[in-house]
Amino acid sequence: MKRTIVELKRGEPLVVKGKAKVRVAHKPRSSNPVRGQRQNTTRRRIAKDAMAPYAMEVFSRLKRAHPDAHCELEHETPLQLLMATILSAQCTDKRVNMVTPLLFRTFPTAAALADAPQDQLEEMIKSTGFFRNKAKSLIGLGKALVERHNGEVPDSMDALVKLPGVGRKTANVILGNAFRKNEGVVVDTHVGRLSARLGLTKQTEPVKIEDDLMLLFPSEDWAMLAHVLIFHGRRVCFAKSPQCAICTLSEICPSSSV
Numbered sequence: 001m002k003r004t005i006v007e008l009k010r011g012e013p014l015v016v017k018g019k020a021k022v023r024v025a026h027k028p029r030s031s032n033p034v035r036g037q038r039q040n041t042t043r044r045r046i047a048k049d050a051m052a053p054y055a056m057e058v059f060s061r062l063k064r065a066h067p068d069a070h071c072e073l074e075h076e077t078p079l080q081l082l083m084a085t086i087l088s089a090q091c092t093d094k095r096v097n098m099v100t101p102l103l104f105r106t107f108p109t110a111a112a113l114a115d116a117p118q119d120q121l122e123e124m125i126k127s128t129g130f131f132r133n134k135a136k137s138l139i140g141l142g143k144a145l146v147e148r149h150n151g152e153v154p155d156s157m158d159a160l161v162k163l164p165g166v167g168r169k170t171a172n173v174i175l176g177n178a179f180r181k182n183e184g185v186v187v188d189t190h191v192g193r194l195s196a197r198l199g200l201t202k203q204t205e206p207v208k209i210e211d212d213l214m215l216l217f218p219s220e221d222w223a224m225l226a227h228v229l230i231f232h233g234r235r236v237c238f239a240k241s242p243q244c245a246i247c248t249l250s251e252i253c254p255s256s257s258v
């Protein structure tokens with residue numbers, strides 16, 4: 001059987017998979033992205049030649065831990081997902097899912113959204129925060145879809161990012177979930193945080209983090225990669241108190257506190 005050994009702690013080898021023997025280097029604790037989690041110890045860094053099998057092992061474990069990982073914004077059409085994603089900025093998916101049923105019923109098409117009275121829309125989405133800007137974006141979105149795309153949501157990155165309120169992250173959500181197209185990786189706060197803690201990137205800008213992830217993982221996995229990272233970030237690897245003791249990655253994660 002082919003085996004790869006990743007040295008997790010000094011002198012403590014762990015079988016992962018693959019063929020080559022790989023090592024994990026060490027760095028001072030000051031650069032540990034899980035601040036305050038470990039005392040008098042060191043941060044581990046994945047050696048360059050171990051990165052590919054390590055990344056595959058991370059993905060495999062996360063898929064096993066979160067077999068139901070999926071987009072948690074409730075929707076039935078690309079337009080609904082686009083509206084929900086715009087509302088999800090600085091807001092939880094749970095909160096968005098509370099306001100979207102009425103929103104989708106009241107404004108079921110791009111044309112209806114284009115003609116939506118701003119104050120009515122604001123009232124409807126108020127609880128998601130930043131409601132004035134979001135209402136403006138939604139109305140602008142409806143108008144742009146009617147004027148440029150015959151009321152339909154386009155299925156290309158170029159066209160999506162030209163729509164009001166739509167950046168690369170939102171476009172990746174739509175392409176990956178509504179059109180099953182893997183053109184990039186969704187990098188939200190969870191994906192960014194976990195990618196750093198797991199040593200998958202040293203970058204801090206979402207676009208550069210996305211580049212690193214796209215190099216590490218095959219394109220067919222990009223949508224699911226974001227889902228499992230987001231699920232793990234919401235359920236285990238919390239921003240302030242990562243639950244390393246119960247984490248499926250604790251043996252291999254360079255930021256693990258256990």
Ligand code: SF4
Binds near residue numbers: 237244245251
């Ligand atoms: S071991 Fe798990 S919970 Fe802890 S930092 Fe790593 S990924 Fe997050």
